[in-house]
Amino acid sequence: MRLSPDDIVFWQYGWLKINATIAFTWGLMLVLTLGSHLVTRRLSKGLARSRWQNLLEIVVTGIVTQIGEVGLAQPRQYLGFLGTLFLFVATASLFTIVPGYEPPTGSLSTTTALAICVFIAVPMFGIADCGLGEYLKAYLKPTAIMLPFNIISELSRTLALAARLFGNMMSGTMILAILLTITPFIFPVALSALGLLTGMVQAYIFSILAAVYVAAATRSRKSPREPEPAANT
Secondary structure, three states, X not given: OOOOHHHOEEEEEOOEEEEHHHHHHHHHHHHHHHHHHHHHOOOOOOOOOOHHHHHHHHXXXXXXXXXXXXXXXXXXXXXXXXXXXXXXXXXXHHHHHOOXXXXXXXXXXHHHHHHHHHHHHHHHHHHHHHOHHHHHHHHHOOOHHHHHHHHHHHHHHHHHXXXXXXXXXXXXXXXXXXXHHHOOOHHHHHHHHHHHHHHHHHHHHHHHHHHHHHHHHHHHOOOOOOOOOOOOO
16 A cells, blocks of 8 residues: 555656656646646637536636635636646546546645645735735734744644645545455445545635635735825815
8 A cells, every 4th residue: 555656656767756746747737738728729708608618607707706705805816826726636636536546636745835836826926916015014013023923824834734635635545545455345436436525625625725825915914094084074
């Protein structure tokens, strides 16, 4: 039983090696890129639209609505980043039905990379929305003593995001592998179906947490507007 796709090595030359995590990650990104091109190449801008386009617009509108409910004022501005995170984690879980496939999210290196993407994107969106000065001032609030604690909070949040996704994805794989050795065939099949649902939930949680972090960076850094003075009568 393998605990991580990192243990599956396809090719190695000295210190350079290509394992299942790298191969399946790049393969998954290729599938998502080609898939996005295929589903969007014949979109109609008129009133006559196919059922597929209507379904696609419902999905996109649903994602935008979820982003907006987190507290982001302009959800479409963050749709590309947050939507890509959701699709990557969800598709990685969905492809577990393919024989021989190992989800790259079962590797701590992949989940760490996803968390680092969130760690980098949060200040980028915060600076773009509030400005560099206002963003940096937030680390000194309410007093300058909070600077090291705010920095530790940013780092620990990233670590927790990576560990949470890795633990949840790996636990399902381990349970399935154990049941394959001690139970009849029907139980692992049922658990695999449950694992697909769990993967969708984890993709949703990961993308929503990323949206919450971005919303906190853009909202808490903004200086509250002073109330306008009442007009003299």
